[in-house]
Amino acid sequence: MQYIQSNHIEEKVTAFKKLCHARSLRVTNQRLEIFRALSASKEHPSVEAVFQIVRKNMPKISLDTIYRTLSSMEEAGVVFRVGLSNRARFDADLTPHYHFVCMECGEVFDVFPQQGQDAFPLPHQVKEFGEVKNVNLQFHGVCHRCRKAGNDVKN
Amino acid sequence: MQYIQSNHIEEKVTAFKKLCHARSLRVTNQRLEIFRALSASKEHPSVEAVFQIVRKNMPKISLDTIYRTLSSMEEAGVVFRVGLSNRARFDADLTPHYHFVCMECGEVFDVFPQQGQDAFPLPHQVKEFGEVKNVNLQFHGVCHRCRKAGNDVKN
DNA sequence: TACTGAAATAAGAAATTTTCTTAATAATGA
DNA sequence: TCATTATTAAGAAAATTTCTTATTTCAGTA
Numbered sequence: 001m002q003y004i005q006s007n008h009i010e011e012k013v014t015a016f017k018k019l020c021h022a023r024s025l026r027v028t029n030q031r032l033e034i035f036r037a038l039s040a041s042k043e044h045p046s047v048e049a050v051f052q053i054v055r056k057n058m059p060k061i062s063l064d065t066i067y068r069t070l071s072s073m074e075e076a077g078v079v080f081r082v083g084l085s086n087r088a089r090f091d092a093d094l095t096p097h098y099h100f101v102c103m104e105c106g107e108v109f110d111v112f113p114q115q116g117q118d119a120f121p122l123p124h125q126v127k128e129f130g131e132v133k134n135v136n137l138q139f140h141g142v143c144h145r146c147r148k149a150g151n152d153v154k155n
Numbered sequence: 156m157q158y159i160q161s162n163h164i165e166e167k168v169t170a171f172k173k174l175c176h177a178r179s180l181r182v183t184n185q186r187l188e189i190f191r192a193l194s195a196s197k198e199h200p201s202v203e204a205v206f207q208i209v210r211k212n213m214p215k216i217s218l219d220t221i222y223r224t225l226s227s228m229e230e231a232g233v234v235f236r237v238g239l240s241n242r243a244r245f246d247a248d249l250t251p252h253y254h255f256v257c258m259e260c261g262e263v264f265d266v267f268p269q270q271g272q273d274a275f276p277l278p279h280q281v282k283e284f285g286e287v288k289n290v291n292l293q294f295h296g297v298c299h300r301c302r303k304a305g306n307d308v309k310n
Numbered sequence: 311t312a313c314t315g316a317a318a319t320a321a322g323a324a325a326t327t328t329t330c331t332t333a334a335t336a337a338t339g340a
Numbered sequence: 341t342c343a344t345t346a347t348t349a350a351g352a353a354a355a356t357t358t359c360t361t362a363t364t365t366c367a368g369t370a
Contacts (some may be wrong), residue, residue: 001300008271012247029252033204035247035302038245038246038247039247041247042265043263044244044245044246044254044263044265045244045245046242046243046244046245047242047243047245048242050245055255059288063227070243074245077249077288077289078247078249079245079246079247079249080245080246080247080248080249080289080291081243081245081246082239082243082245082246082254082263082291082293082295083209083238083239083243083244083291084237084238084239084242087201087202087203088202088225088237088238089199089200089201089202089206089236089237089238090168090193090199090200090201090202090225090229090234090236090237091193091199091234091235091236092193092194092196092233092235093189093235093239094232094233094234099237099282100183100281100287101237101291102284102285103288107283108198108199109238109278109284110197110199111212111278111281111284113278114278114280119187121270122294123266123268124254124307125265125266125267125269126200126255126294129255129264129266129296129298129299130255130296130297130298130299130301130302131266131296131297131302132255132294132295132296133156133232133258133295133296133297134232134235134240134294134295134296135235135257135292135293135294135295136235136291136292136294136295137290137291137293138237138290138291138292138293139277139281139287139289139291140288140289140290140291141284141285141286141287141288142285142286142288143284143285144284144285146285147285147286
């Protein structure tokens with residue numbers, strides 16, 4: 001995995017362009033603006049929030065483009081999506097465990113920590129932000145079935 | 156934290172009733188059916204999926220009730236929501252870190268692992284399910300601001 | 311630099327997911 | 341049993357996400 005490492009946005013943008021070329025994604029102004037907006041923000045903005053930011057420089061951009069672009073950037077590994085794609089999923093099992101989520105089919109699998117293995121290493125600096133009520137650890141990837149089915153388009 | 160521990164659904168239901176009483180939630184047939192459906196499933200069902208299951212025994216139940224009930228159960232700590240509540244959130248920072256998500260206001264905070272601390276203990280049994288592309292570790296709780304504002308209704 | 315094919319976009323509609331409003335129903339405690 | 345109050349059904353409405361089609365723009369090549 002290759003990260004874009006820089007605190008200066010335009011350096012990140014340069015790195016972003018390279019990554020786009022490497023993954024044969026066209027470098028459009030829309031993509032650049034969206035990436036800039038996201039890079040400049042510490043707020044983990046929602047789609048709507050990105051839309052509002054980008055709109056200022058690019059008034060004719062459509063919301064759909066934000067959705068498409070963020071999704072394709074996620075797929076390309078350029079940005080990170082916090083949480084699940086769209087629909088909520090529930091679990092009645094509250095014993096400590098985590099989940100493997102398939103990025104292709106959306107299937108969710110339980111992963112139980114092994115005997116003696118510490119379930120969750122709760123880092124104490126988390127308390128800085130508030131009181132933790134529960135932990136949600138997801139591993140995102142491609143499940144065996146989708147891998148076999150060759151649904152995995154890119155790579 | 157108190158877990159409902161049993162492999163037999165009706166035992167879980169009994170425990171669920173107690174928890175409801177303890178948190179002064181009324182024990183309605185709808186809630187019982189929804190809890191049963193979720194307990195019986197290993198599929199981490201979506202709201203729609205729960206709706207379809209419960210409908211079989213209770214044809215007049217409304218989708219809205221499923222939403223309300225799952226949310227209040229989550230709030231009461233009886234069921235677990237995989238992922239975020241509704242809207243997607245994005246992050247352009249791909250250096251390994253995790254998130255503190257406020258259950259009240261939805262705010263997302265970055266948490267960076269300390270120097271020398273292993274970022275993510277990737278348990279090898281995860282590979283059983285597929286190839287991991289990235290890790291999404293969220294700590295859910297109440298941020299200081301919401302705590303102060305007393306938005307924290309229950310407890 | 312102009313040309314070409316393919317990918318990406320805007321616009322608006324449409325689908326999906328989630329929440330709200332109101333009146334009726336049902337659970338709890340007296 | 342009764343009264344109180346939370347919960348529900350029904351349907352509307354809001355919010356979020358995806359799709360369709362025609363147009364534009366990128367990137368590679370002449």
